[in-house]
Amino acid sequence: MKKLILPNILFLILPLFGCALIYSDSIIDSALIPRFLFSTLWFLVAAIWFLAQVKRGSQFAISIVNPVSILFLIWLVSTLISGMNALNQTEFLIEVQKVFLYFSVYIGFTVFLSRENLFEKELFLKVVLSLVSLLLMIGVYQYYEYNCSLTSRGMTKVSALMNNRNLFAEYLGLCLPFVFCGCMLLKNAWRILAVVLSLFSLIAIMLLFTRSVYVAASAAMFFSGLLFLLLKLNQGFKIAISGKSKIVLLVSLVLIGTIAVKLNRQSDGAIKERILSVFEFDKGSAGGRIKVWKVSGQMIKDSGFFGVGAGNWKINFESYGFNQNGEIFTTEPLNDYLGIYCESGLLGFIGYAGMIVAGIFLLIKRLFRRKGKVDYFEFAVLTSLISFAIISFFNFPKDRIEPSIMMCFLLAFASIGNSDKKEYGSRKIIVGITLVLILISTYNLWAWTERFQAEQHLAKALQARENQQWGTVVREINKGRSKYYSLDPTTTPMNWYSGIAHYSLGDLESAHKDFKLAYAENPFHLHVINNLATTTAMKNENETAIKLFEEALAINPLFYDAIYNEVAVLYKLQRYDDALKILDTWKRRREPKVREYIKLIKEAKGKNQLRN
Numbered sequence: 001m002k003k004l005i006l007p008n009i010l011f012l013i014l015p016l017f018g019c020a021l022i023y024s025d026s027i028i029d030s031a032l033i034p035r036f037l038f039s040t041l042w043f044l045v046a047a048i049w050f051l052a053q054v055k056r057g058s059q060f061a062i063s064i065v066n067p068v069s070i071l072f073l074i075w076l077v078s079t080l081i082s083g084m085n086a087l088n089q090t091e092f093l094i095e096v097q098k099v100f101l102y103f104s105v106y107i108g109f110t111v112f113l114s115r116e117n118l119f120e121k122e123l124f125l126k127v128v129l130s131l132v133s134l135l136l137m138i139g140v141y142q143y144y145e146y147n148c149s150l151t152s153r154g155m156t157k158v159s160a161l162m163n164n165r166n167l168f169a170e171y172l173g174l175c176l177p178f179v180f181c182g183c184m185l186l187k188n189a190w191r192i193l194a195v196v197l198s199l200f201s202l203i204a205i206m207l208l209f210t211r212s213v214y215v216a217a218s219a220a221m222f223f224s225g226l227l228f229l230l231l232k233l234n235q236g237f238k239i240a241i242s243g244k245s246k247i248v249l250l251v252s253l254v255l256i257g258t259i260a261v262k263l264n265r266q267s268d269g270a271i272k273e274r275i276l277s278v279f280e281f282d283k284g285s286a287g288g289r290i291k292v293w294k295v296s297g298q299m300i301k302d303s304g305f306f307g308v309g310a311g312n313w314k315i316n317f318e319s320y321g322f323n324q325n326g327e328i329f330t331t332e333p334l335n336d337y338l339g340i341y342c343e344s345g346l347l348g349f350i351g352y353a354g355m356i357v358a359g360i361f362l363l364i365k366r367l368f369r370r371k372g373k374v375d376y377f378e379f380a381v382l383t384s385l386i387s388f389a390i391i392s393f394f395n396f397p398k399d400r401i402e403p404s405i406m407m408c409f410l411l412a413f414a415s416i417g418n419s420d421k422k423e424y425g426s427r428k429i430i431v432g433i434t435l436v437l438i439l440i441s442t443y444n445l446w447a448w449t450e451r452f453q454a455e456q457h458l459a460k461a462l463q464a465r466e467n468q469q470w471g472t473v474v475r476e477i478n479k480g481r482s483k484y485y486s487l488d489p490t491t492t493p494m495n496w497y498s499g500i501a502h503y504s505l506g507d508l509e510s511a512h513k514d515f516k517l518a519y520a521e522n523p524f525h526l527h528v529i530n531n532l533a534t535t536t537a538m539k540n541e542n543e544t545a546i547k548l549f550e551e552a553l554a555i556n557p558l559f560y561d562a563i564y565n566e567v568a569v570l571y572k573l574q575r576y577d578d579a580l581k582i583l584d585t586w587k588r589r590r591e592p593k594v595r596e597y598i599k600l601i602k603e604a605k606g607k608n609q610l611r612n
């Protein structure tokens with residue numbers, strides 16, 4: 001038993017707890033980079049442990065040659081190939097390192113689960129129950145600490161260290177099948193805890209107002225329930241539910257219903273309205289999501305076979321004019337399948353969607369092969385994987401490490417045990433592959449550390465910017481410059497912030513240089529284009545400046561800053577007709593400022609005609 005403690009800590013407790021709890025307040029996104037950094041370090045340690053075991057003569061049944069592994073590899077390779085089209089190579093590298101980490105973790109889980117008598121289902125369930133308990137307690141604390149209200153907006157601060165409530169709800173939704181499974185497989189106090197957590201998890205998901213999880217959890221459980229009944233009818237599965245369990249189930253359903261009704265009343269019907277809004281496809285965030293999907297569809301048509309480049313969807317998206325005011329940035333496609341198709345092309349889409357479908361198929365196939373008593377744990381894995389597949393259709397779990405680690409475990413479990421033949425790979429090949437993974441992971445660990453430090457400096461720079469401490473902004477940005485970090489979470493280049501600081505300090509040359517660097521990193525960012533055009537005009541490169549202003553207006557014809565600044569340049573060049581044409585065709589020309597501009601330009605035009 002003692003021999004099992006270390007591998008289970010390495011492959012179960014550390015990844016699940018670490019990916020859900022590690023965070024840092026010293027950076028902008030307190031969870032994203034720290035958790036990828038931790039996960040890379042965790043995999044590195046696990047790989048070194050595995051290599052040591054192989055060196056000592058331990059044999060591992062390798063089950064990585066299967067449809068899931070092949071499709072996973074296709075996704076990784078297509079991600080690499082897409083780099084030839086990437087506008088921003090830094091963001092491309094970040095995405096490659098994410099996918100490589102997922103693939104490595106999947107391989108690690110596969111090796112771990114393939115080893116006989118190493119993985120214990122009961123221990124995994126206890127780990128999940130412990131983690132869900134902790135997350136729910138943190139969520140309850142946040143609810144009362146921030147004095148939240150039972151509305152969609154009022155619950156935004158309840159995130160349980162997941163950085164946002166949607167991710168918290170998604171993670172609870174992925175864990176929920178295992179919580180239910182604990183009610184069936186665990187005993188004594190753990191079973192009681194599983195029953196209690198089943199109740200509170202459902203309530204928490206309901207109160208977090210995340211419709212994608214409503215849909216995913218309901219659809220996954222409905223499908224698994226139908227499959228369960230089908231297997232029972234066709235193959236005579238026995239449903240081992242005692243009389244006490246039936247009573248507990250009935251009482252739980254009554255409690256859930258009663259609490260749901262009471263909470264809905266306390267929220268003035270907000271909960272019911274949110275649940276019913278699942279069917280309103282053209283309103284609210286659902287309507288916005290569909291608009292984003294349409295833009296992604298157009299990007300797929302425009303991008304070619306290999307996509308726009310991994311990690312570059314958020315950059316190219318801005319070129320379609322969805323950002324109407326230059327202040328609100330859409331950084332995720334709100335559909336991982338579309339996002340991967342846009343970034344990595346058809347092969348990437350086939351790899352990502354295919355590995356999830358293959359995992360579901362292999363699990364169903366394994367369930368149909370069984371005779372006699374049902375395996376509740378396999379049903380939990382299937383239900384959770386279906387939930388992940390549906391959530392991926394409405395959100396972006398691929399870009400967060402917490403649900404992605406769970407996905408890797410689910411796919412690894414699905415891919416093993418589908419063959420009665422055990423395959424032991426060549427010791428030299430296994431050692432060679434492991435060494436390659438260790439070397440690449442070591443480089444990736446360094447890159448994530450660089451990103452963490454860069455974002456620390458950027459966070460300090462943003463704080464200084466709020467206080468107009470421009471010298472501090474420049475110093476912090478200079479300290480944070482790294483080839484592994486170029487854009488902040490809103491896709492704004494770091495160099496843009498230093499450019500603004502230099503401009504505010506009266507250093508035009510340095511500002512212009514920084515804006516040029518920022519433009520190279522994100523050529524569709526409206527403020528970057530406008531500021532570069534402005535400093536270009538101040539350097540008397542007026543025709544180049546006008547072309548840049550036109551670039552900004554081609555993305556968004558109603559971007560006010562670019563309109564005013566281009567008109568100012570045209571006025572300086574005495575191109576009065578061109579300036580008036582821009583103002584006359586502007587929808588908001590009735591504003592006093594616009595009327596004042598038109599009057600001023602017409603007067604100047606008249607004086608110029610008199611002189612000529």
